[in-house]
Amino acid sequence: MTREEKSQVIKxxxxxxxxxxxxxxADIAGLDAGATSNLRRACYKANVKLSVVKNTxxxxxxxxxxxxxxxxxSILKGNxxxxxxxxxxxxxxxxxxxRKKSEKPILKGAFIDEAIFVGDEYLEALSNIKSKEEVIGDIIGLLQSPAKNVVSALKSGGGKLAGILKTLSEKEG
Incomplete structure (x- = not known):
């Protein structure tokens, strides 16, 4: 690889x-061509871009x-x-x-929103991180919950003021 090519890759x-x-x-060394192709396909489906790079x-x-x-x-060693x-x-x-079918890829490290994780032991925790969309969905669900309680209380009281007050007082207690 020429200096110009290296410079372009770095850019x-x-x-x-x-x-x-x-x-x-990650380290994907040791995967045969078929497994590597399957990994690339899985990445593409998940909207993840996979590239093999030179450490330096x-x-x-x-x-x-x-x-x-x-x-x-410091973890940029090997493949x-x-x-x-x-x-x-x-x-x-x-x-x-x-990894349900293979020992690789091995997670070397990750950089997620300024947070740094080094080591394969973080894989489980990182896979459980909620995406921005999932967090927004949870917040919307929490915000809608009190409104649903009021609506159901109003419906269950049969529309009578006494029933509504009784239902609301039970909900607060």
Whole structure:
């Protein structure tokens, strides 16, 4: 690879790292061509971009961004792939699902919204992180709950003022 090619790869990686808030670093060494193809397909379906990268180029790209990747450059040894996604838990779910059939990929580390995770032991926790949409859905559900209680109380009282007051007083107690 020429210097110009390396420089271009670093620019591209820097742009990708700058534009996303979710980056997973994994080791997929040892997967045969068929398994690698299946992993790429699973990533594509989950809207996760998978790229195999050179450690030195990724380290330089991390350095070139304004983000603090903490200890992540220190784990760039051996075979390295990056998984980039808009959703914080999507790459973890893909890795976890894929590992039901294979020992790889192994999670080396992750950068999610400024938080840094180093080590495969975080895979389970990362796959359980709720996405922004899931959190918004939970909040909307919580906000709708009191309104539903009032409506059901009004309906169950039969429309009579005494029944409504009695039902509401029971709900508060």
């Amino acid at each position: 591209d990686l820097t742009a990708q790292l700058t534009d996303t808030s979710t980056v997973y670093i 180029l990724l380290a330089k790209a991390m350095e070139a961004t304004e983000k603090d990747f903490g200890d992540l450059p 390295t792939s990056i998984l980039i996604s808009e959703t914080g838990n999507a790459p973890a779910k893909v890795i976890k699902e894929f």
